[in-house]
Amino acid sequence: MTDDRAALRGLLASGAPVTWVFTGDSITHGLIHTRGARSYVDHLHELIRGDAGRVQDAVINTAITGWRTDLILGDFDRRVAHWRPDVVTLMIGTNDCTTEWLDPVIEVSAFAESIAEFVRRVREGGAVPVLQTPPTVDLLHAPDRARIGEFAQAIRDVAAREGVVLVDQYAAFAEFSAGTGPGNEGVPWGLLDDAFHPSAAGHALLALGWAEAVGIGGAGSPVLAELAARIAVARHPQWPPV
Template sequence: MTDDLPVLRGLLASGAPLTWVFTGDSITHGLIHTRGARNYVDHLHELIRGDAGRVQDTVVNTAITGWRADLILGDFARRVTHWRPDVVTLMIGTNDCTTQWLDPVIEVTAFAASITEVVRRARDDGGIPVLQTPPTVDLHHAPDRARIGEFAQAVREVAAREGVILVDQHAAFTAFSEGTGPGNDDMAWGLLDDAFHPNAAGHALLALGWADALGFDAVSSPVRTDLAARVAVARHPQWPPA
């Protein structure tokens, strides 16, 4: 158990209204690649304010497509502080890790330093930080993001060092393909719309991972039932398409 998790559970038990801010890149932004379905923040909005009955809570999504950790730090007042959040969830790293589209390339140590600074600023603003590792990438079609595993590991290490709640989405996406058939090894085909953007089922898995890590797994929830069904169906995709 992390240092922050008991604090968060105490806040939830108090019944006080909370403001939840989710920020990051296009995965959290959640447009286009769900093909009109809800993204994971939308699902969590329904879980928190619907199934959990926390109707006075506020759920805000400030993620922007193409962004990186350093960009979020440069716009932290708007992305985070402005909303006076009680909980700040960050998923980042998919763009930071590219070796093709950035000059200079972002080193893992610099990325880790940025993540640590996000944690510090969130806490200075009175919020509880939550870190998510980025999902896996289809490296056959996005070889420039071959360092994604190193960046996910950096997020894990910052979370462990700083006592931050961690949602290991990278591990969940890695485990998803196990046993799904030849050619699917280490490739979460059923969860991706392209090389690195989750599809509707991928967003369902992201929402379930976040809910489990933050203690919403015990909620009697039609949302959770629906999300689990979406993931189960996606686990045996027909790939490549006929």
């Protein structure tokens, strides 16, 4: 089995410039729902090329709002290969899982096959894949995405089978609502701007989870400290608001 974590450690220790490509759907695209704040990829750009001092690294975001895994595979050269990446991060599934906007709907098994194909192509290009599960969804207001948990599990299964580094954002969002007070109905309200797009605080959580999983930054990182503070405020906001 490929040891992607060891490969990542080797890349970071080598001192050679690394090209990081992030791709996916609107969550990675990072428009509108941050309300002018940085997206998680923007935070990671600052972390990698700022705090970590990797000034010759390149951080590239090729995500497109509304896209699915099959669309990314169909445009793999532009989305991924064109940039000759060393590390490729994919967050996907929020659009793939809908039962309302696609005809026919995408089955979980077909989605899992597409994720495995993505991993295979990334490795064939000489890069290290990093998979992210999508965040949770407010199903009361987006019932067509009720299968999101199944799609997140499919990503976990592919990552486990193929030895891929996994950032389980779904689990992190699901855990967030615990202890944030009554009436949250299992939805991480402090992290969402609508039914399934993360807010600025949600993007802070995405960035922090990725950094911890990949091993970028440390106890002295100003970026990580700021992200943690934003998440703490979202968990326990000042009330009444000022």
